[in-house]
Amino acid sequence: MGAGTEPAEAQCDSLEGRIYLDYNATTPLAPEVSQAVWDAMCQAWGNPSSSHPAGSKAKELIGSARQSLANMLGGRPEDIVFTSGGTEANNMVIHTACRHFHDSQRGTGNSQGIPHIVTSSVEHDSIRLPLEQLGKEGLAEATFVPVSPRSGQAEVDDVLAAIQPNTCLVSLMLANNETGVIMPVAELSQRVCALNRRRAAQGLPRILVHTDAAQMIGKGRVDVQELGVDYLTIVGHKFHGPRIGALYIRSPGTATPLHPMLFGGGQERSFRPGTENTPMIAGLGQAAELVNKNWEAYEAHMRDVRDYLEATLEASFGKQRIRFNSHFKGSKRLCNTCNFSILGPGLQGRRVLAHCKVLLASVGAACHSDKGDRPSPVLLSCGVPPEVAQNALRLSVGRGTTRADVDRAVQDLVQAVEQLERDQAP
Numbered sequence: 390m391g392a393g394t395e396p397a398e399a400q401c402d403s404l405e406g407r408i409y410l411d412y413n414a415t416t417p418l419a420p421e422v423s424q425a426v427w428d429a430m431c432q433a434w435g436n437p438s439s440s441h442p443a444g445s446k447a448k449e450l451i452g453s454a455r456q457s458l459a460n461m462l463g464g465r466p467e468d469i470v471f472t473s474g475g476t477e478a479n480n481m482v483i484h485t486a487c488r489h490f491h492d493s494q495r496g497t498g499n500s501q502g503i504p505h506i507v508t509s510s511v512e513h514d515s516i517r518l519p520l521e522q523l524g525k526e527g528l529a530e531a532t533f534v535p536v537s538p539r540s541g542q543a544e545v546d547d548v549l550a551a552i553q554p555n556t557c558l559v560s561l562m563l564a565n566n567e568t569g570v571i572m573p574v575a576e577l578s579q580r581v582c583a584l585n586r587r588r589a590a591q592g593l594p595r596i597l598v599h600t601d602a603a604q605m606i607g608k609g610r611v612d613v614q615e616l617g618v619d620y621l622t623i624v625g626h627k628f629h630g631p632r633i634g635a636l637y638i639r640s641p642g643t644a645t646p647l648h649p650m651l652f653g654g655g656q657e658r659s660f661r662p663g664t665e666n667t668p669m670i671a672g673l674g675q676a677a678e679l680v681n682k683n684w685e686a687y688e689a690h691m692r693d694v695r696d697y698l699e700a701t702l703e704a705s706f707g708k709q710r711i712r713f714n715s716h717f718k719g720s721k722r723l724c725n726t727c728n729f730s731i732l733g734p735g736l737q738g739r740r741v742l743a744h745c746k747v748l749l750a751s752v753g754a755a756c757h758s759d760k761g762d763r764p765s766p767v768l769l770s771c772g773v774p775p776e777v778a779q780n781a782l783r784l785s786v787g788r789g790t791t792r793a794d795v796d797r798a799v800q801d802l803v804q805a806v807e808q809l810e811r812d813q814a815p
């Protein structure tokens with residue numbers, strides 16, 4: 390293999406004829422991305438901190454990836470910090486908010502106790518669990534605002550009502566990974582910004598605003614100026630990039646606080662030290678370039694295929710037997726996500742999938758796949774009845790999914806359900 394000319398031979402999308410409809414769990418590398426990773430491995434292996442040409446080449450690649458990410462979000466390259474993934478980026482925001490709270494108390498003479506963070510009841514575990522852990526340790530308190538069963542969204546008024554004098558962070562995901570419901574983040578930022586002006590006059594800590602955009606990037610418009618957030622989480626493997634991530638911070642260290650969780654060699658301006666993973670960063674930059682150029686076409690294609698999927702499900706099972714769990718009147722949702730239940734006894738999502746021969750999908754978040762037949766807490770908090778939620782399936786289509794793939798997947802589901810019903814017949 391010619392060094393730096395071809396990527397590794399592995400076929401990223403080879404699934405031996407199976408139909409992959411689990412793009413919210415992860416996506417394969419785009420060919421352009423694997424090429425960029427390979428090229429960087431071969432040609433930019435120098436330490437980016439070295440001052441000789443091998444180092445400069447790597448540094449240059451990292452700089453251009455940073456620029457691509459900034460372009461994708463409407464931010465500036467200096468507002469991007471590379472991380473190992475979304476989990477780290479989310480933890481870093483929470484860690485920063487707690488430090489910011491204590492810094493804001495120093496020397497004021499009025500103590501507000503421990504930091505308080507407001508989030509929703511449907512966030513990813515990389516938000517929920519660190520907050521629960523801080524709560525157990527008595528280091529912070531959190532309010533998990535329930536989503537409205539009418540909209541599937543955390544309503545702005547409910548989030549604002551949860552704010553206390555010691556609140557230092559509001560974190561609301563941009564789109565939910567299970568339902569695909571898009572949250573009102575721009576409106577929330579505006580309202581918090583106005584509130585912060587009043588709080589400053591009262592000597593209360595500024596409330597930072599974070600959104601986890603893991604599921605939205607590559608599937609819809611993501612612009613940090615429109616969103617008005619202080620922090621935004623980026624997850625490469627959700628948009629055909631490598632398994633690293635980044636955090637957008639509006640002017641880190643000046644307009645917006647950012648406190649490192651790791652200490653070391655000073656990389657990423659000491660916000661996230663450790664020798665940079667140049668090939669993966671180059672791949673992430675390439676993935677961002679693809680999104681920049683094509684996101685509208687990706688979105689239109691996925692929406693078309695997802696709508697076709699929903700129509701085909703209804704036509705195949707009958708309107709009475711299908712319940713779409715993420716159709717909320719007035720709420721926008723991701724273009725690629727279809728969460729539904731096939732109604733009937735013994736048709737738990739996990740059992741149906743186990744009887745599928747070609748379809749690869751999931752019943753909810755991949756990180757909950759070990760939770761047995763328990764219905765998804767996200768669906769329950771959206772008001773889906775438990776007996777419906779336990780039959781839920783999440784099918785998420787991708788850039789390359791076709792209507793023919795959908796036909797095969799639905800046919801597979803029909804056969805799986807027929808088999809299960811035959812097995813149950815007395």
Ligand SMILES: Cc1ncc(COP(=O)(O)O)c(C=O)c1O
Pocket residue numbers: 414473474475476477513515562566601603604624625632633634
């Ligand atoms: C909404 C959301 N946030 C965060 C993450 C975590 O990202 P990572 O897998 O890079 O740690 C995921 C991935 O599953 C996600 O769906």
